[in-house]
Amino acid sequence: MQIAKNAVVAIDYTLRDTDGEVLDASPEGQPLQYLHGAGNIIPGLEKALEGKAPGEDVEVTIPPEEAYGERDDRLQQDVPLSMFQGVDKVEAGMRFQAQTQAGAQVVTVAAVSGDTVTVDANHPLAGQTLNFEVKVADVREASEEELEHGHVHDGETQG
Structure with missing residues (x-):
């Protein structure tokens, strides 16, 4: 079976x-599973895998606009240190979940200066060109439940 919309795909x-x-890699013997066409992986990688079959290798360079987007400086802001109640020491690189008008969002501490913390809501890989080496491990049809929910369910049998 080839990779197409609504297929469950397993990739190393x-x-x-x-x-x-190396920024990330699938653990040895534990391929990443996703539902193709459901927006579960970045668009550029999904396009590159379309039509591939188990056993195929794919090497692809993905520009920021087809990955995590360009950096947006408007997603950085200064907030009072007092917003981090219960945290002993706030340091650059720490990540927190913040409640925003758009709902929960992960922010990274970019800097701490006195009583001011600069947080960044850009994805850590925003603005970066990404290079993937992929081996297609498996492709199967998604179950009705997976299609309904828009993602792969653990424990589904491979086949």
């Missing part, structure tokens, strides 16, 4: 930045 992958540094 390594993600590198433009310097060749």
Whole structure:
């Protein structure tokens, strides 16, 4: 079976930045499973995998606009340190879930200066060109429940 909309796909992958540094990889023997066409992975990778079959290898470079988007400076803001009640020491690089008008959003602490904390709601990989090495491990039809929910369910049998 080839990768197409509504297929459950299992991939082994390594993600590198433009310097060749590994940013992420699927654990050995534990391929990432996703529902193709449901927006579960970045658009550029989904396009590159369309039509591939189990056993195929894909190497693809994905620009920011087809990955996590360009960085948006408007997503950075200064907030009072007092908003981080219960945290002993707020430091750059820490990630928190914040309640916004648009709902829950993950923010990264960009800087701490006195009683002011600069938080950044951009995805950590926003603005970066991403290089994927992928091996298609499996492709199967999604169950009705997976299609209804828009994602793969754990415990589904491979086939």
